[in-house]
Amino acid sequence: MSENAPSKPGTIMSGEMAEQPAMLRRILDEGAPGIREVAERIAARNPRFVLLTARGTSDNAALYAKYLLEIKLGKPCGLTSMSTTTAYGAQPDLTDCLVITISQSGGSPDLVASTQAARDAGAITLAVTNNADSSLAKVSEFHIDVLAGPEKALPATKTYTAELLALYLFVEGLRGAGEGAADTAKTLPDAAEAVLARKDEVKALASRYRFAERMVLTSRGYGYPSAKEAALKLMETSYIPALSYSGADLLHGPLAMVDNVSPVIAVVPDGKGGEALQPVLDRLRDRGADLVVIGAQAEVDRASAGFALPTDGLAEELQPIVEIMPLQMLAYEVTIARGQDPDAPRSLAKVTETR
Structure with a gap:
């Protein structure tokens, strides 16, 4: 097949799904120490509650994080309504609040704007993305790279599971699990x-x-x-x-x-x-x-x-x-x-x- 020949339908999505075991190993082997460090720095500031900001597939990852944070940490936790700040101009007091924004690309304007508004309102801001050079990563105080590698298919697959594992390791880090979190997850790739x-x-x-x-x-x-x-x-x-x-x-x-x-x-x-x-x-x-x-x-x-x-x-x-x-x-x-x-x-x- 020539380089410019059309690929078989679904080739990209199928290939990216197949990358998931290797991606999970990469997060556990290479990403876990950095995630743990971010978690420890945020835990030292003892946020009183957590807000999660996301759209689409990442919104479902945010819901997963909400379960983790409420069950594992007992922290009050909610999902952000971004339009309250981006459309209505609300100015909430987010002092001592942790705002976690999750985005595969880190490029959606409302995510960037709402995260900047949260930081201006006194929040501790964390971006969880697949793009360390994204606008979202740059406006956030802290950043976690999910290390999924380029994702070209429109339906997100490997970035979703990468977000889940990164969020699991982060929440375990918040509660002081240390290296044990990665050990608990070591069977995931297989x-x-x-x-x-x-x-x-x-x-x-x-x-x-x-x-x-x-x-x-x-x-x-x-x-x-x-x-x-x-x-x-x-x-x-x-x-x-x-x-x-x-x-x-x-x-x-x-x-x-x-x-x-x-x-x-x-x-x-x-x-x-x-x-x-x-x-x-x-x-x-x-x-x-x-x-x-x-x-x-x-x-x-x-x-x-x-x-x-x-x-x-x-x-x-x-x-x-x-x-x-x-x-x-x-x-x-x-x-x-x-x-x-x-x-x-x-x-x-x-x-x-x-x-």
Whole structure:
């Protein structure tokens, strides 16, 4: 094939998904010491609460960080409404507040402006990006590089899992875990390789969704950001309307739209989140839902279909880094089956310049 010949649809996204095990090793081997140093410097200033700022895929990484910060540190934590400062000109008092802004590119104007406003308002500002030279990194007091390498496909895959691992290491550093955090996560690259090697299973699963008109995704706890990110990936690549709900929220009304035609994907963590999701799974089975489970083998066996994750010995808070991978692959395979190119979704750009 000549250098200028068009590539096969999905080649870039597929290649970037395949990079994830090596990227996870790079963060653990090369990035962890720097992340720990940033965490220790911020911990010394004892922020009283935390605000997380992000858009799109990075917003789902921010939600994951919110669970970590609230569960592991007991810190009050919220997601920023950027328009309060960028559109309405609000001037909050953010003294002793840690504002974490997460962005793959670090180039979106509203993220940069809201971070600068937060710093002007007295916040400790931390940028988590894949671009150390970005505008966001430059306006922030602290910066963490997620070391994912260039990402060319429009759907973010490896930068998402890189953000999750970097945020996990950062929160562990805030609570003084030291080098033990990287040791706890050392099995992740091998688990990622094992999941990514099972392409045929995901391709078979994708056949269920080739003609789907709507999908519902649900989870609880640490798995909820995975459900939201999977829904986003399905919508931006295959254009299938995919609705994501916390299991608790699904019971408060949206359950009425579930029938035996519209597929439901449940991300079932091996831990407290999975335990909390059980009443929801029971209700879905009672309604005859086409239930597909991403989780432990025992949960998959009770569903219509699924993908069993290698979660044995993997802490619940680390499972989202692995559980999103078959869902990334699913979005890719569904899109290919529908005759579309997941590398270049229509109407999207790599850097979204919201203001």
